[in-house]
Amino acid sequence: MAEQGPMTEAMYYILLALLRPGHGYGMMQRIRELSGGRLVMGPGTLYGVLSRMNREGLIVLTGEDGRRKNYAITEAGKNALLLEYRRLKQLVEDGAILEEGDI
């Protein structure tokens, strides 16, 4: 697996969506739900990121349903997602001072 740096928004949401295994279109629907409609992921972005994460071992191909391919998150993917979540949480906590005083 490649050395883990900060994740792109697309990677983060795809891994989140794949906590429930599924195919490309299902992932896009799930990402829209998870982001409250804020993030509409296009097929170009989705497929590019899926290929990359598959190569890096963060997700795995679990089977095919007609032309569609089903993916699931791997243990490495879960760890990476958790690390990123903690990093983001820490960032938000560190930024809490923004709500305390006058800016």
Next chain:
Amino acid sequence: MKRVKYKFHPETYELGENEKFYSDMEAKGWRLVKRGGYLSKFVPVEPSRARYRVEVSAPGFLEEANMSEAQLAVFADCGWEYVTDRGLLYIFRAPEGSDAPEFYGDPRQQAATLRNMRTGLWAWLPVAALIWAPLMLMSLSMKGGPSQVWADVQKSWVVNTAGVLWFGVFLVWALYHFLREAWSVTRTYRRLRKGIPLDHAPKKRRLVHRAVNGTLIAAEILCLLLMGVQILELRPRELPEEPDGPYIVLADLGKTGPRTVSFTDQESELSHGRSLMAEYWETAEYKEDSTLLRQDVYRLGSAEKAMEFARTLMVDSTFGQSEEAFEPIEIPGLDGAWAADRLEVVAVKGRYAAYITYIGGNEWDPMGILNAVAERWG
């Protein structure tokens, strides 16, 4: 009503221009069904507004070039109908007003698809070097050196001006397209990397390109037509017993015996042609006593050009292969005359220049040949 229509499409690297082109065609009632190398095929439909998008599939070295079925399925699930593909481009369509999302939310992700396309721009260089280097070496070794190769080019310019022009225009055309592609791909890539989305409906900026491209293609067609006319005119015919042009025959040198064929069964022939630079006559004559006379006579645009061309003829000669191999000879009636050590002479008078090879056993009389030429040119 026409059943299909073919139209020239924008270049592969003009992503936004291609998208707009196909959308505009559909608005006029022509739907894309197939993209070829230069032309796209359309079928008639009710005019409607549709979005077209292109996806670049530029794989890295040893990577799968085609988009997979699964990848196409993801596009289809999103509302993008796969239409056709050609080379690096995959073309998708969605009716206007559909909720099919754009391919990339972040232009930086789309930039990644252009990275390999950008790298690939230079991939032809080592391939071209691998092909050209042996060819150049072979050409140099066959011709004897760079000066012989250059003389060969100069002679081709005089004899086949249209052909050399065609090749020159082709090189300019290829270089123009390469530079334009390099500029366009790099510009698009940098804009996407900066987060500037692709312009899906660029304003017309192709007028200059169309004018340049059209002019170059028209010039190439013109050169090809000229080449065709030249080739048709150059058809060899039997060499007349009595010369009907500014060339000599063996009878002028006192060889009056019957003609025969060469050891390769070639008849005595005359070819008369015309290029943009010169009118020329090429003869080959064989006699039973094993004498052979070959000559190339040129009528150029001016006396200066003829004198300059004489030097090219010496360097390009079959045996002498250099100016130094030819000794100048004073011949009344000629502006310049040179003879090599046996076999070859070069002569100039006014706009005429000639290169003559004579093989006649032990008889080598360059003065006789050059005097015959001077008499013929009067």
